Amino acid sequence: MDLSGKNYKAFTERQEALKKQYGPGQAEKQHSKGKLTARERVSLLFDAGTFEEIDAFVTPANQPVEFGKVERTYGDGVIVGHGKINGRLVFGFAQDFTVMGGSLGLVHARKIAKIQEMALKMGSPIIGMMDSGGARIQEGVASLSGYAAIFHNIINSSGIIPQICVIMGPAAGGAVYSPALTDFVFMVNRTSYMFVTGPNVVKEVLNEEVTSEELGGAEVHGRKSGVAHMIYEDEENTIMALKKFLAYLPSNNVENPPVVADDGLTPDINEKLRDIVPDDPNKAYDVKDVINLIVDRNSFFETAELYAPNLVTGFARLRGKTIGIVANQPKVLAGVLDIDSSTKGARFIRFCDAFNIPLLTLEDVPGFLPGKDQEHSGIIRHGAKLLFAYSEATVPRITVILRKAYGGAYIVMNSKSLGGDFSFAWPTAEIAVMGPDGAVAILYRRELAESKNPAELKKELVRKYRDKIANPFIADELGYIDEVIDPALTRKKIISAFSALSNKWVKVPARKHGNMPL
Amino acid sequence: MNDEKPAIKKLHALSSENRRFTFTLPLRHKIRIGKRSYEVKLKSDEKYGTHILWKNRKYPVEIIRSRQNRYEILFNDISYIFTIETPFSLKRLKVLKQSTGKAETELIKAPMPGKIIDILVREGATVLRGEPLLILEAMKMQNEIHSPVNGHVTRIPAKGGTNVMKDDLLIEIKVE
Numbered sequence: 001m002d003l004s005g006k007n008y009k010a011f012t013e014r015q016e017a018l019k020k021q022y023g024p025g026q027a028e029k030q031h032s033k034g035k036l037t038a039r040e041r042v043s044l045l046f047d048a049g050t051f052e053e054i055d056a057f058v059t060p061a062n063q064p065v066e067f068g069k070v071e072r073t074y075g076d077g078v079i080v081g082h083g084k085i086n087g088r089l090v091f092g093f094a095q096d097f098t099v100m101g102g103s104l105g106l107v108h109a110r111k112i113a114k115i116q117e118m119a120l121k122m123g124s125p126i127i128g129m130m131d132s133g134g135a136r137i138q139e140g141v142a143s144l145s146g147y148a149a150i151f152h153n154i155i156n157s158s159g160i161i162p163q164i165c166v167i168m169g170p171a172a173g174g175a176v177y178s179p180a181l182t183d184f185v186f187m188v189n190r191t192s193y194m195f196v197t198g199p200n201v202v203k204e205v206l207n208e209e210v211t212s213e214e215l216g217g218a219e220v221h222g223r224k225s226g227v228a229h230m231i232y233e234d235e236e237n238t239i240m241a242l243k244k245f246l247a248y249l250p251s252n253n254v255e256n257p258p259v260v261a262d263d264g265l266t267p268d269i270n271e272k273l274r275d276i277v278p279d280d281p282n283k284a285y286d287v288k289d290v291i292n293l294i295v296d297r298n299s300f301f302e303t304a305e306l307y308a309p310n311l312v313t314g315f316a317r318l319r320g321k322t323i324g325i326v327a328n329q330p331k332v333l334a335g336v337l338d339i340d341s342s343t344k345g346a347r348f349i350r351f352c353d354a355f356n357i358p359l360l361t362l363e364d365v366p367g368f369l370p371g372k373d374q375e376h377s378g379i380i381r382h383g384a385k386l387l388f389a390y391s392e393a394t395v396p397r398i399t400v401i402l403r404k405a406y407g408g409a410y411i412v413m414n415s416k417s418l419g420g421d422f423s424f425a426w427p428t429a430e431i432a433v434m435g436p437d438g439a440v441a442i443l444y445r446r447e448l449a450e451s452k453n454p455a456e457l458k459k460e461l462v463r464k465y466r467d468k469i470a471n472p473f474i475a476d477e478l479g480y481i482d483e484v485i486d487p488a489l490t491r492k493k494i495i496s497a498f499s500a501l502s503n504k505w506v507k508v509p510a511r512k513h514g515n516m517p518l
Numbered sequence: 519m520n521d522e523k524p525a526i527k528k529l530h531a532l533s534s535e536n537r538r539f540t541f542t543l544p545l546r547h548k549i550r551i552g553k554r555s556y557e558v559k560l561k562s563d564e565k566y567g568t569h570i571l572w573k574n575r576k577y578p579v580e581i582i583r584s585r586q587n588r589y590e591i592l593f594n595d596i597s598y599i600f601t602i603e604t605p606f607s608l609k610r611l612k613v614l615k616q617s618t619g620k621a622e623t624e625l626i627k628a629p630m631p632g633k634i635i636d637i638l639v640r641e642g643a644t645v646l647r648g649e650p651l652l653i654l655e656a657m658k659m660q661n662e663i664h665s666p667v668n669g670h671v672t673r674i675p676a677k678g679g680t681n682v683m684k685d686d687l688l689i690e691i692k693v694e
Contacts, residue, residue, distance in 0.1 A: 034610045190614050234607055237586040282660050333630055334659035366657045371631060373684055435658060 014057060018074050026098035034191045035169060036235050038079050038096035041129050044239045045092065046083030053081040055114070061106040061139060075099060076107040077132070080115040082124075086247055088258075091119035094129040097169050101133035104175065108136070109146025116153040123252035125162040127242070130179065131169030131192075147174045154181040159354040162249045166242060167192040167228065168235055170212070180227060183351055184245070184303065187218040187228040188238050194221060194228075226307040226344060245301060248315040248322045249355060256356050257322035266297045266491070273487040277364075277403050277428045281466075284330040287312055287362060290402065291325055294318075294491045300325070304344055310334075311341035313348040315357070318495050324352035327362035328413070330403070337409050338369040339382040346385035353393035358498055361414040364403040366435065383412065384517045391418045392514060396501035398494055401425040401472065401481070407433055416480050421504065422497045424490075425472035425481045432470045436462040439469075530608050534599040534646075624667045626689040628682045632656025637678055639689070643671045651689055652676060669693045 004012075022039055030037045036044070042051055060076050077100045080093040093112050095102040112128070119126040135143040154163060158181070165179035166186040171194040179185045179194065187194075195216035202208050202215065214220070221228035230245070232238040250257045270293050276285050291300050295316035302314035310333040314325050326345050328335035352359050368374070368383060390397070390412065398421060399414045410431060414420040425431065432439065440461045441448070451457045475481040485493050531539045541547060547558045549572075560579070562568040569576040570593075583590040587602045603611060635653040639645060650662040651671075669691040676688040 031610070032613065034614045232586055234610065236604075236607065241586070282655075282658055284659055284661060330659065332661070334657035334661055336630075336657050366659065369630060369657070371684070437658065 014074075017072065018056060021074055021099070029098060034234075035097070035131070037098060038094040038102075038129070038131065041168065041235065041239065042079055042081075042083075042092065042094050044236065045127065045129075045243070046085055046090070047087065051081055051083035051092075053079060055080060055111045058107050058111065060100070060108075061142065073099060076105055076111065077102045078108045078111055080111045082115070082118070085243055088246070088251060089122065089124045090127060090246070091115050091122075091124055092127040092129070095132040095169075097131045097133070100136070102131050102169070103133045103136040104143055104146055105136040105139045106142040106146050109143070109150055113146075113149045113153055116150065116157065119161055120153070120157045123161060123254070125164065125246060125249065125251060126157070127164045127166065128178065128182070129166045129168055130171045130175065132171060132175060134170070134173045134175055144174065147178075151177055151181060154178065158183075159253060161252045162246075162355065164242065164246075166238060167194055167218075168238070170194075172196075172198050176227075184230065185221075185228045186230045186232070186238050186242055187221060188235050189218040189231055189233050191235075193217050222304075222306040224307075226304065226340060229304045229307075231306065245315075248301060248317075249357075253354055253356070259322075260317065260320045262296065262317075262320040266295070268492040268495070269488050270491065271488045273490055276487075277426065281403070281430070284334070286331045287327045287329045287335075287364065287402070290362060291316065291327060294494070295323070295325075296320065303348065308338070308340035308344045310336055310338065311345050313345060318491070318498060321498070322357055323498070324348065324357045324359045325362065326359065326414075328365040330364050333369070334366050335364050335404075336366055336369040337383060337386070337412065338374055339377055339379050342379070342383045342386040342412075346389035349386075349389040349393055353389070353395050356395060358396040358501065359393060359398070359414070360494060361397070361399040361420075363399055363401045363405050363410075363413045365406065365409040365413055366404050367406045367409045381517045383408075387412045387418070388514070388516045390414045390420075392516075393419075394504070394506040394508060396421055396498055396504050398422045398497050398501075399424065400485075400490060400494065401429040401431065403428050403430060404435070405429060405431045406435055416482075421501050422494075423481050424483055424485050424493060424497075425476065426487045426490075427472065427484055428487075429472035429481075429484070430466070430470035431472055431475045431481070436465040436470055440465055528605060530603045530605070531600045532603060622693045623672070624665075624669065624691045624693050625687055626651060626663060626665070626691065628654065628684055628686045628688055629661075629663070630654075630656050631682065631684050632661070633681050634676050634678050634688075635660060637674060637676060639671050639674070641671055641674055645669060645671060645691065654682070654688075663688065665691060667691060667693045 027037050057074050058076055059072055059074065075096065078093055078095050082089060082091045084090070093115055116126060135147065157163060163182040164184050164186065165182040167179060168188050169192055171179065173196065176194045176196055193212045193216040199210050199212055199215055202210055218228060218231045222231040230241060232241055248257060273290065273293055276289055278285055295318060299317040300314055301316065302312065304313060310329050312327040312329045316323055316325055326348060349359060368379060397414055397419070401423070405413070411418065416423045440458060444461055448454045448458060472481055472484045476484050528540060528542055531541065548555045549558055556572060559571040561571050566576055567578060568580070569578045577594065580592040581589055582592050582597060589600050589602065591598050591600065632654045635655045637652045639651050645651065645665045647665055647668050649665045651665050652663050654661045654663055671689060672692050673690040676682065682688065
């Protein structure tokens, strides 16, 4: 196409200016910090040649239009647009640290808000890649109101379209609430951090020396605070994982998750499952081994892996269909439910429920974690979140009890009476109000006190309790368990159970919203 | 993955012992034994799975686990751990190492109240990431506490058979 004509002069000049703005000098600056440029990120994320940018030429709010005197800055520090990821429409924005430090001004915020509103209207996921110095101080309250509009949009879209945030640089101050409100937060190790108040303020106010990394690095948010769900070593891996992750999710809350072709390589009957739970009830095992043998080969994608690892959550596929998995992890903290694992599980369940993803619960839980620390920090109200989330969920819900299912924790973990659709148990299951040792100590207190050989008697009573009470057969006979199954058949059983539930529809009462104990 | 960029021709594999191997794509490698050099090929088909072809014999290779760019590979019944880096990411790795790389001390603390059943390492021992350090009995379960880092054990305040509270210091490891 010939664009050399006079009429196209301004058009081509602008294109050249934009190209110059994103020249190699900018790239060098980002690369030296171990980061990619916003453009490189966008081109990695979207399928080749599918990204369409909008509002590329907007100028900052306070930049006056003078007749060619001022070098114009285009884009106001953010790239927004839409494109295809694995062939599906996705909206996205990438803050650009090389343009005014990626700081958020009014125009910058309007660009993001525009794309958010579009994503909501089209019912498509939105991805935000954050790399910003924070609010643009020069623009004052206009910049703050920009943030507020972005937050408001996120909340309006919450539960309608999946919203994912990727932290690829600093996110400080108000900016951190944008990721906090989205469904999943990805973070890049060593080059990204988030905090409400930065190290300088901490130093000034509390006189405490702390580095950005210690205060809000990926490691901190992945392991301790639970703000970030997925942590990766570099940006390429983060983006690749994000693309893989999106393939599990539907585009919006009225669609079903995409189905991938089943390669048929996972055997429906797998005898290895019979040997995973050790004979000794005090010995641990890795519940991820169980998950990987049940779901389609290599399909398990764990979320929030480092945070509260005593409860495993993640997505997987059964015959190509997405399911959400919540599983107690006996290998970590004996698989107890504590504050962190309860909130982690509750949030995951609510995401699955909002986006029509059926839930599979694998249960091996000795109970809630006892102690002053937990009680004082409010395990009662945090544990109630998990209970609330399960009970409220209307997606198909199946539980398989692998081993321990004791007391309150049994109730919380998707028990039948909480509205669970199917409950299966392995023959190794122990379902009771209390574990054998605790129960015997209460039930036979007098006998044990009067006995000449209490240790011996206790051992005997514990053995009896385990045989007679702590097994799955009583619950099975009472109908609280639908079937005690051979572990080898687990995959087969849950596939047929989920298929029986595929048309599940529950009428929810008309109300504004429930009052979840937050 | 991205059609616009030239395909990567060279990759680096870093082993868990910090040895570096460079290989080209598509994989074709020559190994030298004595004075003769042999060509080694990596093949994969449905019948034999992935295998290395050398002197017309097949040696099966299995990827046991892959996470991001980290692979655990089983070959001749020995497992090897590698991370794969592109020339660009290798350069970045060096940059980041310089900016953050100082040896630190990792404090292993009790994750919950319980009783120390057994301590599996001694002072001065070299430990690898994921290696069990001690067994803590809590919630009537024997929990293995694993090392989160590679390093040397410098101090073991924990004693076998004693009760510990949450956040009590158990083991100190100097990070390598």
